[in-house]
């Protein structure tokens with residue numbers, strides 16, 4: 001039995017960054033392990049750090065220091081600038097566009113859709129990364145993890161992106177990889193599609209409520225009515 005695929009007629013598409021547009025795990029893991037080494041702590045395997053990505057850098061650092069080990073709040077606070085110093089150096093070195101992403105962004109622009117990035121990554125890292133990977137020019141606006149005092153899953157960041165794009169939440173479509181994206185979209189009242197290849201904090205992506213699963217970003221085009 002098959003369920004009909006829903007179709008949407010958005011005027012704007014909001015994209016998550018890490019795990020949706022860009023495969024950034026190698027750089028994040030490198031920075032995390034350089035931080036752990038500097039703090040005299042053992043390294044962690046990349047697939048473990050993979051589960052820690054999704055709620056921004058302070059959360060990633062917190063989990064690197066406290067899962068299976070102990071750290072005081074002061075140690076965690078002191079480690080955040082250490083991570084940021086290392087990530088500044090390695091951000092974008094290994095990061096790659098996922099297959100189909102460039103063609104998807106191009107096709108969406110050709111259809112007249114306005115595009116935004118809404119990421120939990122801090123702005124200091126988001127903008128250089130979009131430049132280094134050659135996709136900055138596709139986006140009309142970028143909302144980062146420290147643009148507001150709240151991040152995804154708080155819908156406020158999606159509302160801000162919509163306001164900057166001049167569309168209502170109901171005229172936008174969110175594309176992400178985690179429950180943070182799905183909950184933010186549902187809170188804002190917009191449909192959400194999730195890619196199955198990203199970072200979902202160890203949660204099987206098909207257990208997260210959403211309007212469709214994508215094994216390639218290109219499949220998003222099948223959910224969008226031509227203008």
Ligand SMILES: O=C(O)COP(=O)(O)O
Pocket residue numbers: 016017018019053054055056057060118119120121122145152
């Ligand atoms: O920085 C993170 O933790 C995740 O960033 P994202 O929101 O682009 O997936």
Ligand SMILES: [Mg+2]
Pocket residue numbers: 016017018019020054176177178198199
């Ligand atoms: Mg993500």
